[in-house]
Amino acid sequence: MALHFRALVVDRQEEKVESSVQTVEEARLPEGDLLVKVAYSSINYKDALALEPDGRIVGRYPHIPGIDAAGEVVKSSDKRFKPGGKVIVTGYGFGVSQHGGLSEFARIPADWAVPLPKGLTEREAMALGxxxxxxxxxxxxxxxxxxxxxxxxxxxxxxxxxxxxxxxxxxxxxxxxxxxxxxxxxxxxxxxxxxxxxxxxxxxxxxxxxxxxxxxxxxxxxxxxxxxxxxxxxxxxxxxxxxxxxxxxxxxxxxxxxxxxxxxxxxxxxIDSVWASRGLRVKLWKRMATDLKPRRLEELISEIELTEVPQAAKELLRGASSGRKVVVLDSGER
The missing domain is CATH 3.40.50.720 (NAD(P)-binding Rossmann-like Domain)
Incomplete structure (x- = not known):
């Protein structure tokens, strides 16, 4: 049975760019070693630009934005990751050159994933992102x-x-x-x-x-x-x-x-976090779960639903956003 799930899809018709929450089939996801059930994503400046006609972020439409994701591995062809393991995904081409994390499922190369360190929840990881x-x-x-x-x-x-x-x-x-x-x-x-x-x-x-x-x-x-x-x-x-x-x-x-x-x-x-080495990422995510975990992180978090992302993106672009917007993904087969 084919997997169907919700995702925020951005599409372009001539000079007009529109975004909407759509039902997507697994076959539309790119090739990759890991299929991840996304629990949380977040809103970043690049994500906001991806929803704009002159954002110069997206090269091919239709596109699923979202440069951050945290969730559970459900399929793996890489021995470093087993189904049930929790991972964080940021950087590389995620949400830019290929479909990203504003989706209930994402498929990625294994090298793009970092194990969720002890001391950090998926929600906290996306407050950081x-x-x-x-x-x-x-x-x-x-x-x-x-x-x-x-x-x-x-x-x-x-x-x-x-x-x-x-x-x-x-x-x-x-x-x-x-x-x-x-x-x-x-x-x-x-x-x-x-x-x-x-x-x-x-x-x-x-x-x-x-x-x-x-x-x-x-x-x-x-x-x-x-x-x-x-x-x-x-x-x-x-x-x-x-x-x-x-x-x-x-x-x-x-x-x-x-x-x-x-x-x-x-x-x-x-400082470039997009193409940083995987070794450095692993080291710093462990630090963000310990000595670099921000004070009062919980107070910085505002949760939003997938349907609220376009409005949150507009607020971010006009400088009216504060704290960290964490997107809750109600993952599940449909």
Whole structure:
């Protein structure tokens, strides 16, 4: 008997893109080693763009978006995974070049799956998702460069966004003195509750005239914004400081000079969670179940149904979303 299940399907007719919850047959899923019964997914910026006509994310229609998923293996042709095991799926081509996690079932290559670590539920894993993995990679990069809590204060830009919020919480849990930068006044109380020592208004880091070198302030930084914000952060780093750059919400240009690098020994590290090695993923998901598990994670979660995803995506694109939207999938054969 053929397996039928619900999925959010995006389709395009000329210049018009429409999304709807449809009944899908297993035969429409791509080839892969694992068939996963998805318990939870989440909403990310890429998912929101996939629902837009000019999002430039989807290359082929009809398409099932969703760059994150957590669920149970029901079929496996790979000896590393047995039916009944719980897995997390993020990155690679999931939800972009092939059908993704906003579906009750997904089929993937085994190398794309990470075992759900002890200490983390499927729901919590999707509250973290790609955003959490990106934040964890950024924290790990600072630690790899010798930036410890005793080194001095660190800054997180775009702190009210998904990656920024989780990065603030992870760093605070590790004992860092965190300064969170946000343009949203309403986010201040939440960021302080997550452990930020101070919340700085975005305008404070965007002076009318950007100096190549400014007063030294931070030993480490996680920048989720890019553009002029990243340039300003670089100019204020202490000698030997490290910056992890993981976002471009303010633009891809970098109006900075080489002075922070050659006069203060500052290092700039790019963070890419899409093609990160599987070994690093396994390591960081284990950390996110232990020492990097964000404080008050439950308070960041809002559950939505599959039918509510299009509206949630629009809110995300216009900057009206907060916390982490976890999509509940009522998986089951129909």
């Amino acid at each position: 790609t955003a959490g993995l990106t934040a964890a990679m950024s924290v790990q990069k600072l630690q790899d460069n010798g930036i410890s809590p005793s080194s001095g204060p660190v800054v997180v830009t775009g702190a009210s966004g998904g990656v920024g919020t989780l990065a603030v919480s992870m760093l605070a849990r590790l004992g860092y003195e965190v300064e969170a930068v946000s343009g949203k006044q309403e986010a201040q109380a939440r960021l302080l509750a997550l452990g930020a020592a101070r919340v700085l208004p975005r305008e404070e880091l965007l002076p009318e005239e950007l100096r190549p070198l400014d007063k030294q302030r931070w030993t480490g930084a996680i920048d989720c914004v890019g553009g002029a914000m990243l340039a300003c952060v670089l100019s204020r780093m202490k000698y030997g400081g490290a910056v992890a750059a993981c976002g471009v919400t303010s633009g891809a240009e970098l109006p900075a000079s080489v002075f922070p690098f050659i006069l203060r020994g500052v290092s700039l590290h790019g």
